[in-house]
Amino acid sequence: MATDSHRILVESTKRLLRRGAISHLGKIVNKTHAADLSVVFRSLSIAQQRKLFSLITDVEQKGILFSELDTDTFQDLIEDMKIDNIVSVLESMPADDVADIIGRLPEEKSKSILDKMKTAESEEVEDLLRYEDDTAGGIMVPDFIALREDVTAREAIESLQTEHSDVEMAFYLYVVDEYGKLVGVSSLRQLVVVSPETPLKEFMITDVFSVQTDMDQEEVARLVARYDILAVPVVDGSNRLVGIVTVDDVIDILRKEATEDILKMAGAGEEFVETKSIFKSTRIRLPWLFASCLGGICAFYIIGRFENSLSKVGYLAAFIPVIMGMGGNIGTQSSTIVVRGLATGRINVRDIWAVVFKELSIGLILGLVYGSLIGSVAQFRYSVGALALSVALAVICSMSIAALVGSLVPMGFARIHIDPAVATGPLVTTSIDIISVFFYFSIATWFLGI
Amino acid sequence: MATDSHRILVESTKRLLRRGAISHLGKIVNKTHAADLSVVFRSLSIAQQRKLFSLITDVEQKGILFSELDTDTFQDLIEDMKIDNIVSVLESMPADDVADIIGRLPEEKSKSILDKMKTAESEEVEDLLRYEDDTAGGIMVPDFIALREDVTAREAIESLQTEHSDVEMAFYLYVVDEYGKLVGVSSLRQLVVVSPETPLKEFMITDVFSVQTDMDQEEVARLVARYDILAVPVVDGSNRLVGIVTVDDVIDILRKEATEDILKMAGAGEEFVETKSIFKSTRIRLPWLFASCLGGICAFYIIGRFENSLSKVGYLAAFIPVIMGMGGNIGTQSSTIVVRGLATGRINVRDIWAVVFKELSIGLILGLVYGSLIGSVAQFRYSVGALALSVALAVICSMSIAALVGSLVPMGFARIHIDPAVATGPLVTTSIDIISVFFYFSIATWFLGI
Numbered sequence: 099m100a101t102d103s104h105r106i107l108v109e110s111t112k113r114l115l116r117r118g119a120i121s122h123l124g125k126i127v128n129k130t131h132a133a134d135l136s137v138v139f140r141s142l143s144i145a146q147q148r149k150l151f152s153l154i155t156d157v158e159q160k161g162i163l164f165s166e167l168d169t170d171t172f173q174d175l176i177e178d179m180k181i182d183n184i185v186s187v188l189e190s191m192p193a194d195d196v197a198d199i200i201g202r203l204p205e206e207k208s209k210s211i212l213d214k215m216k217t218a219e220s221e222e223v224e225d226l227l228r229y230e231d232d233t234a235g236g237i238m239v240p241d242f243i244a245l246r247e248d249v250t251a252r253e254a255i256e257s258l259q260t261e262h263s264d265v266e267m268a269f270y271l272y273v274v275d276e277y278g279k280l281v282g283v284s285s286l287r288q289l290v291v292v293s294p295e296t297p298l299k300e301f302m303i304t305d306v307f308s309v310q311t312d313m314d315q316e317e318v319a320r321l322v323a324r325y326d327i328l329a330v331p332v333v334d335g336s337n338r339l340v341g342i343v344t345v346d347d348v349i350d351i352l353r354k355e356a357t358e359d360i361l362k363m364a365g366a367g368e369e370f371v372e373t374k375s376i377f378k379s380t381r382i383r384l385p386w387l388f389a390s391c392l393g394g395i396c397a398f399y400i401i402g403r404f405e406n407s408l409s410k411v412g413y414l415a416a417f418i419p420v421i422m423g424m425g426g427n428i429g430t431q432s433s434t435i436v437v438r439g440l441a442t443g444r445i446n447v448r449d450i451w452a453v454v455f456k457e458l459s460i461g462l463i464l465g466l467v468y469g470s471l472i473g474s475v476a477q478f479r480y481s482v483g484a485l486a487l488s489v490a491l492a493v494i495c496s497m498s499i500a501a502l503v504g505s506l507v508p509m510g511f512a513r514i515h516i517d518p519a520v521a522t523g524p525l526v527t528t529s530i531d532i533i534s535v536f537f538y539f540s541i542a543t544w545f546l547g548i
Numbered sequence: 549m550a551t552d553s554h555r556i557l558v559e560s561t562k563r564l565l566r567r568g569a570i571s572h573l574g575k576i577v578n579k580t581h582a583a584d585l586s587v588v589f590r591s592l593s594i595a596q597q598r599k600l601f602s603l604i605t606d607v608e609q610k611g612i613l614f615s616e617l618d619t620d621t622f623q624d625l626i627e628d629m630k631i632d633n634i635v636s637v638l639e640s641m642p643a644d645d646v647a648d649i650i651g652r653l654p655e656e657k658s659k660s661i662l663d664k665m666k667t668a669e670s671e672e673v674e675d676l677l678r679y680e681d682d683t684a685g686g687i688m689v690p691d692f693i694a695l696r697e698d699v700t701a702r703e704a705i706e707s708l709q710t711e712h713s714d715v716e717m718a719f720y721l722y723v724v725d726e727y728g729k730l731v732g733v734s735s736l737r738q739l740v741v742v743s744p745e746t747p748l749k750e751f752m753i754t755d756v757f758s759v760q761t762d763m764d765q766e767e768v769a770r771l772v773a774r775y776d777i778l779a780v781p782v783v784d785g786s787n788r789l790v791g792i793v794t795v796d797d798v799i800d801i802l803r804k805e806a807t808e809d810i811l812k813m814a815g816a817g818e819e820f821v822e823t824k825s826i827f828k829s830t831r832i833r834l835p836w837l838f839a840s841c842l843g844g845i846c847a848f849y850i851i852g853r854f855e856n857s858l859s860k861v862g863y864l865a866a867f868i869p870v871i872m873g874m875g876g877n878i879g880t881q882s883s884t885i886v887v888r889g890l891a892t893g894r895i896n897v898r899d900i901w902a903v904v905f906k907e908l909s910i911g912l913i914l915g916l917v918y919g920s921l922i923g924s925v926a927q928f929r930y931s932v933g934a935l936a937l938s939v940a941l942a943v944i945c946s947m948s949i950a951a952l953v954g955s956l957v958p959m960g961f962a963r964i965h966i967d968p969a970v971a972t973g974p975l976v977t978t979s980i981d982i983i984s985v986f987f988y989f990s991i992a993t994w995f996l997g998i
Contacts, residue, residue: 345778357892391870394870397873427837434816463830479849
């Protein structure tokens, strides 16, 4: 459903809710895909959301909605739902999604839910909860098809119809030995192409690509993306198959990580806040601006030291914005390229000096270009040679240092395993501001002899 | 293969190339996955790349490498390859990847390649070249399984073994009527679960989700991501099935779009440049800094007009950085949230006034908070009430206007179908700089009566 259809759906839902046209609304809700419903949900008030949710009859649709909603919306929604009703929805969902939801609930709530769930399912969920949220173990599903290598193609197909009939994303059949260790893989397609009595070991691929339970989810996502596979098997320390990560989860991870990186780089929090209230958004964005505020106060104490020079040569101040702006912008370029390069694997954290040297060279070249340009404008406006030279030199310094800081800081952070995206926004720009201003005034007072 | 293993592979490849250990290298190359080889390729010089490429024996591996390489690297690589050799590699590749590559080549080259290819394959490629690069038609593959609705499950499976044995990503079987119009879909899995003589029409899903050939690729990718499907059928204006877009291409699109957006927002070009030479990078980044340079020059002419006030009250200049910094940072927050929200579909372009109003409110609240804080510091340092008040007011103005401009500009651009990411970087920050400086000096000269 395209954006415009969503708009229409949201509007007619709101209208029908206002009019209390419950039976009409019920019909619409129950034939709408849960992914579309979740878009509608985000535009409604809590009371409207509860109303709409109560109209859904299909428990699986409720389940998809549960996993699509933001943590906040979800908690508001279930606040006065009966535990039994919540449990019946959760039992219809894949275990990884349930673990995801339960992991974010307050402990008493999650405990009472797990107690009420069927033993088999709550055990699956509790197994998953043992792994860190953002690792292969935390995002895998325990539903997969594992067969022994002497099983024939015909028997494998039969198992799809019987014992494995509930496996959702069945494109690969995994082959395990007597200890449950992963030894091979076959596609569902291969299974119907070979003659029925062929045993798996004769056509399975033995060079199976797998990941460990503790691999970081971003790394898993990158691997799935790079090798164009639909699911990757997850094994424990002794190579026993314990789950699979499917491509649909990989897409979600890649998108979420990209959004997080973008927001962090802009110093706008980690989670998308646009849908939250004004006060909530304000609270999240407030602390990120503090770095820039502190930096500004530093800059003002630095400039304060040059007050005398400023009273003598008032136009000195006129160049502060252009020097700060040029430094800030090239610094943002450098740090963005480095952060995104690290995230997509195009830059290796071990190449720190090569990357920093390259950025510094670019900063120097661009500094020379723009320094000459801005210096010429200064000369044209004030006809004071020493001033023009100071401005040109300050631009060169500011841009070179900005490229250096902009690349060095995120590379250094990545090296010591701190998320480089955090380093990019306010932190880098603020330090560049301070350094630029300091260099400019030092150079100018010396050249102008004031 | 993880990052560290890539590093080792790159190093040993370089070492073996230096030593001329061709046969050893050949063995390594031919057992390495093409996706890993492409990582190695990027770290080599052109001469080394040609050498390494000549060692690959498997034509399919060569094909994967062709589609993984950057346009530049690819063109360097094939420059002195014989057309026949290029053609034999292209013939082993999926038609959409071939169309992608050929579409980026100079026209004589692409024409001579198409002339040499087998008619059937070059026709497929030429068909794809008719569609815009970034639409569903441009990214679809023409390899899919389409059967009539009275075909039985058994017959469908047989067709997988015979006529459709070359379809690569076969997870769905599409059902078409006598005119080739799409009427249903079945999963491969469903096919083996039902009894063999059941005709497709009895178990196919008739509510098929499809997209038109001219739908934008980002929209297609978003839909596939939202509905968790592995492939989406592409139909022409009369609902005839003409191709499918598979999930692996969707992942590539989502990642590429995220990278492009991030780079555009930082004013660092559109394509990832880190792997290119210093001079190439410099050339790409140079023009993006021009906006900021022009803006800086504007700001300096504006401040020049207040030269008199500056000579009288030198410390006025000390607050320029903090006022510009606070405005710039909140402006970046607003524009980033809007750009990413539009890209992920969490913000609708029609909600322009609601979004802008919300951002303006947040700007005003945060402006009041930081304005009071910075004003107090100014009072503490200089004990001039009128100055402190001017600074506080300037911060409030600057932050409110920044939030307004930062949200209004990308929303407005999206409204008139210009990529909002372009609007975010230098353009927004530069205009905020100019406006902030102007307001600050106007307020201060008025309050201080200078």
